[in-house]
Amino acid sequence: MSIPPAPPYPIATDFVTVEIRADRDHPGGRLLLMDGVEASHVDLDDPTRIVFEYLRHLVGVVDAMFPERDALDALQIGGGPCTLARYLVATRRRARVRVVERDGGIVQVSRDHLALDDVPRLDVTVGDGRAAVLATDDAALDLLVVDAFVGLVAPHALSTREFVAQVRRVLRPGGLYAMNLIDVEPLELARAMAAGMLQHFPEVALIADPAVLEHRTSGNVLLVASDRPLPPDALGRSLARDASQWEARTGRALAGMVQGHPPLTDDEPPTHQLARLAPLWGRVKQPRG
Secondary structure (H helix, E strand, O other): OOOOOOOOOOOOOOOOOEEEEEEEOOEEEEEEEEOOOOEEEEEEOOOOOOOOOHHHHHHHHHHHHOOOOOEEEEEEEOOOOOOOHHHHHOOOEEEEEEEEEEHHHHHOOOOOOHHHHHOOOOOOOEOOHHHHOOOOOOEEEEEEOOOEOOOOOOOOOOOOOOOOOOOOEEEEEEEEEEEEEEOOOHHHHHHHHHHHHHHOOOOOEEOOOHHHOOOOEEEEEEEEEEOOOOHHHHHHHHHHHOOOOEEOOOOHHHHHHHHOOOOOOOOOOOHHHHHHHHHHOOOOOOOOO
16 A cells, blocks of 8 residues: 655645644654644554554453454444554454544545545444434444544533443444543543443443543543453553553442532533533534535
């Protein structure tokens, strides 16, 4: 596969302005900035090289739950350059991966400049993530990942307990649900979402940098859930082995975190701290055209 050069100019998509920067030390590496913020990274030469911390930890959980020899049916909502999807098909010959991305411009950028069309067994469509889940058959998926944002906030429609109920419906026994979000002190969004997951899944883990858990900074938070025990290796030793040593909260520790934090619901607008701060970061862009 020939590696397309990084375009030397920003590109306006339906919702954001994208800049693509080439890695200095890895010719195939591409960093994507959306509205000036580092949003994702992909290595076109080596799709198994994962740069962003949260994604390395998510991959650790996925690999522990689903050995590479197993078949895997996966759906990801919010694709960007499809870094996770590229990893899954590169490491699993029997993986079938579908990505639903609301920003058609991002998909076109990935086709034009990030060799998306050269990725096998990957189906990328433009559309609404929740609608895609609602249209999915019962017990059709092994893995469902939500990695979607409106600005810096996870979409409310993908954060409620009603949505989690639909996720549980479309997952097979032993399946995995994972969500990446950004949160600020005191992690009201993460706590509310974990509460919603605990209403539908017996096994839930909240994974983040210790500085985020201790309310010393804002940052990414991973929530993972399943109807089978989450692998201790992925929630313990593998987290510690990574250069960014994140920690997991499960069981009683997680129950203590979510106490007093009701889940988000479809019929009530969000009031968590991140939702209150979002207007200060500028107007949410509407689709162009």
